[in-house]
Amino acid sequence: MPGSAQNGGDNWRRKGAGSKGAGSAPRNQPRGARMSDVAKIAGVSAMTVSRALRDPKIVNLETLKRIQSAIEKVGYLPNRIATSLSLRRSNVVGQILPSLRDSLFVDTIQGVADTLGNSYNLLIADSGYSLEGEEAAIEAFLSQKVCGLLLHNTDHTPRARRMIKEAGVPCVETGNLIKQPIDMAVGFSNYEAAFAMTEYLIGKGYRRIGFISLPIKDNERAAKRREGYVRALQKHGRAVDKSIIMESQPGLRNGGLAFAHLVKSRKDLDAVFLTGDVLAVGAVLEAGRQGWRIPKDVAIAGSDDNELQENLLPTLTSIRFPRYEIGRHAARLLLDRIETDATDSVIMDLGFKIMERQSA
Amino acid sequence: MPGSAQNGGDNWRRKGAGSKGAGSAPRNQPRGARMSDVAKIAGVSAMTVSRALRDPKIVNLETLKRIQSAIEKVGYLPNRIATSLSLRRSNVVGQILPSLRDSLFVDTIQGVADTLGNSYNLLIADSGYSLEGEEAAIEAFLSQKVCGLLLHNTDHTPRARRMIKEAGVPCVETGNLIKQPIDMAVGFSNYEAAFAMTEYLIGKGYRRIGFISLPIKDNERAAKRREGYVRALQKHGRAVDKSIIMESQPGLRNGGLAFAHLVKSRKDLDAVFLTGDVLAVGAVLEAGRQGWRIPKDVAIAGSDDNELQENLLPTLTSIRFPRYEIGRHAARLLLDRIETDATDSVIMDLGFKIMERQSA
DNA sequence: TTGAAAGCGATACCAG
DNA sequence: CTGGTATCGCTTTCAA
Numbered sequence: 001m002p003g004s005a006q007n008g009g010d011n012w013r014r015k016g017a018g019s020k021g022a023g024s025a026p027r028n029q030p031r032g033a034r035m036s037d038v039a040k041i042a043g044v045s046a047m048t049v050s051r052a053l054r055d056p057k058i059v060n061l062e063t064l065k066r067i068q069s070a071i072e073k074v075g076y077l078p079n080r081i082a083t084s085l086s087l088r089r090s091n092v093v094g095q096i097l098p099s100l101r102d103s104l105f106v107d108t109i110q111g112v113a114d115t116l117g118n119s120y121n122l123l124i125a126d127s128g129y130s131l132e133g134e135e136a137a138i139e140a141f142l143s144q145k146v147c148g149l150l151l152h153n154t155d156h157t158p159r160a161r162r163m164i165k166e167a168g169v170p171c172v173e174t175g176n177l178i179k180q181p182i183d184m185a186v187g188f189s190n191y192e193a194a195f196a197m198t199e200y201l202i203g204k205g206y207r208r209i210g211f212i213s214l215p216i217k218d219n220e221r222a223a224k225r226r227e228g229y230v231r232a233l234q235k236h237g238r239a240v241d242k243s244i245i246m247e248s249q250p251g252l253r254n255g256g257l258a259f260a261h262l263v264k265s266r267k268d269l270d271a272v273f274l275t276g277d278v279l280a281v282g283a284v285l286e287a288g289r290q291g292w293r294i295p296k297d298v299a300i301a302g303s304d305d306n307e308l309q310e311n312l313l314p315t316l317t318s319i320r321f322p323r324y325e326i327g328r329h330a331a332r333l334l335l336d337r338i339e340t341d342a343t344d345s346v347i348m349d350l351g352f353k354i355m356e357r358q359s360a
Numbered sequence: 361m362p363g364s365a366q367n368g369g370d371n372w373r374r375k376g377a378g379s380k381g382a383g384s385a386p387r388n389q390p391r392g393a394r395m396s397d398v399a400k401i402a403g404v405s406a407m408t409v410s411r412a413l414r415d416p417k418i419v420n421l422e423t424l425k426r427i428q429s430a431i432e433k434v435g436y437l438p439n440r441i442a443t444s445l446s447l448r449r450s451n452v453v454g455q456i457l458p459s460l461r462d463s464l465f466v467d468t469i470q471g472v473a474d475t476l477g478n479s480y481n482l483l484i485a486d487s488g489y490s491l492e493g494e495e496a497a498i499e500a501f502l503s504q505k506v507c508g509l510l511l512h513n514t515d516h517t518p519r520a521r522r523m524i525k526e527a528g529v530p531c532v533e534t535g536n537l538i539k540q541p542i543d544m545a546v547g548f549s550n551y552e553a554a555f556a557m558t559e560y561l562i563g564k565g566y567r568r569i570g571f572i573s574l575p576i577k578d579n580e581r582a583a584k585r586r587e588g589y590v591r592a593l594q595k596h597g598r599a600v601d602k603s604i605i606m607e608s609q610p611g612l613r614n615g616g617l618a619f620a621h622l623v624k625s626r627k628d629l630d631a632v633f634l635t636g637d638v639l640a641v642g643a644v645l646e647a648g649r650q651g652w653r654i655p656k657d658v659a660i661a662g663s664d665d666n667e668l669q670e671n672l673l674p675t676l677t678s679i680r681f682p683r684y685e686i687g688r689h690a691a692r693l694l695l696d697r698i699e700t701d702a703t704d705s706v707i708m709d710l711g712f713k714i715m716e717r718q719s720a
Numbered sequence: 721t722t723g724a725a726a727g728c729g730a731t732a733c734c735a736g
Numbered sequence: 737c738t739g740g741t742a743t744c745g746c747t748t749t750c751a752a
Contacts, residue, residue, distance in 0.1 A: 012682070013556055014548070014711025031448070032527060034729060045739045050731060060737060075526055080503040081445045082729035085744050088391070090441065092483070092504070101470040101684075103463040110461040113486055121500055123452070124484045126473055140481055143440040144452070166435055167392060196373055252667045281668070288673045307612045308641070308668070313648045322372070324461075351372035394745060405723050410747065420721060442745035445728050 033074035041070040053078060084145060093334060094123040094141035095150040096134055101126075104277070104304055104323070105152070108174060111327020112150060115335070120147075127153070129218070135160040142167050148334035154178040154185065155220050170337040172330040176221045177349055184337070186330045186348045190221045193319050193352040194228030197273060197301055200317075200354050202236050206271035206299055209233070210244040210262050212255070212283075214276040222247075225275045225303075244269060248279055255282030260290060263298055271299035271360060275319070278304075284312050284359060299360035305353075314358035322350045393434035401430040413438060444505060453694060454483040454501035455510040456494055461486075464637070464664055464683070465512070468534060471687020472510060475695070480507075487513070489578070495520040502527050508694035514538040514545070515580050530697040532690040536581045537709055544697070546690045546708045550581045553679050553712045554588030557633060557661055560677075560714050562596050566631035566659055569593070570604040570622050572615070572643075574636040582607075585635045585663075604629060608639055615642030620650060623658055631659035631720060635679070638664075644672050644719060659720035665713075674718035682710045 039046045044063055052059045052067045059067070070076075084090040095112055097105045113122055123141060127134035135157045141149060142163055149164060149171040164171050164182055171183040176190045201209050211229045213222045226245065233240050244266055248258035255274055259282065263269055274280040280302025287294050294300055294314050302309060305320035329348055336342050399406040404423060412419045412427045419427075430436075444450040455472055457465045473482055483501060487494035495517045501509060502523055509524060509531040524531050524542055531543040536550045561569050571589045573582040586605065593600050604626055608618035615634055619642065623629055634640040640662025647654050654660055654674050662669060665680035689708055696702050 012711035012713055013552065014709040036729080046730080047732095047740080048738060051738085054731090058737075063737085075523070077499065077503050077523070077527070079445075079505060079729055081441055081450065081505050082744090083731075085439075085441045085445050085746090086729080086731045088744060099470070100473055101466050103466060106461050106463060106466055109484075110459070110486070113460055113484075118496060118500065121483055121504060122485065123481055124469075124473075125482065126470070136478060139437065140478065143437050144481060145439060145441050163435070163437070167437070192373065252671050256671070278668075282671065285671050285673060308638075311612050311616070311642065311645050313645060353372055396745080406746075407723060407748095408721085411722085414747090418721075423721080439745055442728090443747075445730090446745080446747045448728060 033076045034079070035076070037074055038067065038070045038076045041073060042066040088145075090145045090147050091119060092121045092123050092144060092146050093148045093150065093331070094125070094137075094144070094146035096125050096127055096137045096141070097152045098129045099126050100124065102277075107323035108152075108327035108330075111324040111329075112331040113327075115328045115331035120335070131155065131157045131160070131218075135163075138163060142169065147338050148172075150174060150330055150334065151182075153220070154181065156182070170334050172333050174326050174330050176224055177347065179347075181345070181347060184330075184333050184346045184348075186326050186333065186346075186350065188321055188326075188350055188352045190224035191228040191231075193303070193321070194225035194273075194275060195232045196228075196352070196354060197275075197303070197319055198229045198232035199236070200356075201271050201273060201299070201301060201360060202232065202238070204271075204299070204360065206360075208241075208244070208266075208269050208271070209238075210246070210266070210269050210272040212246045212248050212258050212262065212272060212274045212279055214250055214279070215247045222276055229273060248274075250277040250279075252278045252282040252285065255279030256286030256289075257282075259283035259300075260286050263292070269298055271295070271301065273301045275303040280316055280318065281308060281312065284314070284316055288313070294359050301360040305355050310355070310357065312359075317357045317360040318355050320353040320355050322352070325350055393436045394439070395436070397434055398427065398430045398436045401433065402426040448505075450505045450507050451479060452481045452483050452504060452506050453508045453510065453691070454485070454497075454504070454506035456485050456487055456497045456501070457512045458489045459486050460484065462637075467683035468512075468687035468690075471684040471689075472691040473687075475688045475691035480695070491515065491517045491520070491578075495523075498523060502529065507698050508532075510534060510690055510694065511542075513580070514541065515578075516542070530694050532693050534686050534690050536584055537707065539707075541705070541707060544690075544693050544706045544708075546686050546693065546706075546710065548681055548686075548710055548712050550584035551588040551591075553663070553681070554585035554633075554635060555592045556588075556712070556714060557635075557663070557679055558589045558592035559596070560716075561631050561633060561659070561661060561720060562592065562598070564631075564659070564720065566720075568601075568604070568626075568629050568631070569598075570606070570626070570629050570632040572606045572608050572618050572622065572632060572634045572639055574610055574639075575607045582636055589633060608634075610637040610639075612638045612642040612645065615639030616646030616649075617642075619643035619660075620646050623652070629658055631655070631661065633661045635663040640676055640678065641668060641672065644674070644676055648673070654719050661720040665715050670715070670717065672719075677717045677720040678715050680713040680715050682712070685710055 035049050036046045039049045125137040138160050151173045152175045154173050173181050173185045175187050177187045216223045230240050248254050274283050283300050301317045303319040305318040309316040309318050395409050396406045399409045485497040498520050511533045512535045514533045533541050533545045535547050537547045576583045590600050608614045634643050643660050661677045663679040665678040669676040669678050
């Protein structure tokens with residue numbers, strides 16, 4: 001229902017909204033020039049045109065020139081659909097993410113796009129955070145005959161795994177690293193990262209460290225982070241207190257609310273580790289509203305570091321993940337597999353960094 | 361050069377990075393089942409299978425069942441490349457944005473993806489903020505035979521415009537509204553928005569209002585906003601002082617620096633309007649560092665409202681643009697054009713909202 | 721309701 | 737260096 005509820009009875013400022021204008025679009029399906037048209041004009045066969053496009057060196061220079069001018073004359077654009085059918089291989093890579101809206105993923109997408117360059121195109125879809133959604137997108141992409149697949153989750157439906165394997169399409173899973181990828185994997189260990197941050201906080205002398213993450217259900221990353229937190233506490237002989245382990249819905253506001261709730265309910269907390277989305281940023285802002293001094297009253301640590309976090313007041317101690325690099329490497333692995341006969345199953349751990357700042 | 365410089369001599373925490381594992385990928389190009397294979401198993405012709413998939417009702421129920429079980433048996437997946445070639449029309453929509461990394465655009469992408477649904481796929485590319493980059497992406501997409509095109513700019517190379525028109529592909533330009541779209545346009549007026557915000561500030565009693573935008577060169581949106589600011593001042597009989605009109609590179613930090621520079625150089629400023637990217641957020645954070653009271657010492661107004669801006673301290677007065685809605689409407693227009701014989705040239709103004717908050 | 725034949729626009733292969 | 741022919745996998749058209 002686009003634009004009905006959202007804009008109903010609104011007070012948006014606009015001018016002459018929805019004007020249907022005078023112009024008209026070209027309806028005469030011109031069915032652009034084909035290779036054979038170019039060939040005819042240049043006085044050669046279609047095959048020669050094909051060669052001229054693909055490998056100009058093997059074509060007579062004179063012929064080549066005639067072909068090129070014919071191409072310009074009719075404004076010929078190769079039909080990549082026909083090429084793909086003939087070659088039985090497309091030049092399209094498919095990437096599926098939980099959500100496109102989440103700014104966490106845009107760096108990875110850009111890393112992929114930058115690496116693909118001009119020879120490949122990127123098909124993109126979101127799973128809506130559901131395995132069924134992912135399966136549907138995978139099916140659609142395999143139907144499109146993508147030459148490679150990039151998945152964010154490492155958790156998939158059995159049918160999804162089977163389809164990918166049967167299609168024999170190169171596939172890179174990004175995000176949380178696992179032991180048994182479908183094909184290849186690039187990412188970092190959410191477990192290790194949360195473990196390291198928890199140890200960092202312990203090392204800084206905090207005695208009672210709360211933990212807030214996104215809901216664990218159907219979220220392997222959040223689950224692994226909580227596990228890392230718990231194990232780090234245990235390693236250092238700290239009690240694991242379930243009453244200071246919370247979940248929060250995504251969003252700045254929700255993170256702030258969860259944080260305030262936790263701090264108010266447990267006066268002995270001296271640090272809170274919020275991981276996922278913008279939860280930690282919300283906590284810093286909420287602390288400001290409450291008048292709590294960070295880190296003196298309570299310390300805050302976050303994850304998914306970005307420019308905002310290093311400019312907040314106070315600046316936020318956080319885990320930095322190499323999201324752009326993950327995109328680059330994932331795409332690179334795909335291209336290597338496609339363009340060479342590389343066949344190794346690769347698991348690439350790009351690690352993480354603890355960014356020590358003012359908040360903890 | 362992926363991963364060399366960026367990770368060279370680093371101190372990222374990882375485990376056994378770059379392990380080349382034991383596994384191996386399926387190399388035996390299985391060339392999945394074709395429609396004729398399904399047909400053979402079901403004891404019918406390929407045409408009947410085609411009909412069964414496209415319009416099950418017109419096929420005998422018994423036959424249909426045999427076909428369906430044959431499909432499951434061989435794990436048949438339709439080849440959309442072949443369909444597209446045969447139909448001379450793909451089910452892929454192409455969207456081109458200045459950058460994928462910029463979180464400003466993700467809402468629009470999501471709006472598009474949500475509207476396309478399961479029947480269409482989304483090809484995406486970035487122009488790298490250059491007209492040449494956009495032209496290259498348009499050419500690639502037209503070669504892929506996209507059934508519709510979504511452009512962010514309203515400024516294009518002549519060749520790009522010509523190619524789109526000659527291909528006869530439905531096209532929606534989003535972003536700044538213009539009078540002469542290639543085909544259709546959805547967006548808002550940057551001029552009107554900046555004009556309205558400037559009038560708002562004047563109405564609040566601010567006497568001397570500075571202006572900071574992204575660099576105007578090759579940025580029609582920024583140019584229109586500055587024009588709106590200037591005209592609003594003129595309408596209200598205010599002097600236009602070039603020394604308090606600045607440009608800033610994108611980024612939180614840069615916005616903060618530009619803001620601090622402006623405030624320090626002109627002690628009589630009582631408000632600054634920062635438009636574009638996260639400039640205004642950077643200004644609020646910088647004010648915090650400097651110890652300036654907002655809006656008492658100086659007021660701040662921004663644009664591109666989001667959840668962060670309404671949770672900053674102080675909350676930020678800002679212009680809200682309906683980015684998600686733009687995506688939805690743009691995609692809807694495209695689908696209408698594709699699926700019906702609609703031919704109207706539409707210019708749709710979705711407006712904007714001034715969000716009045718604490719900072720101005 | 722079903723099937724046979726002729727494309728869609730390019731490329732691989734084999735001759736010349 | 738160049739051209740003819742078969743083919744990629746599906747759909748349209750026309751018969752049966």
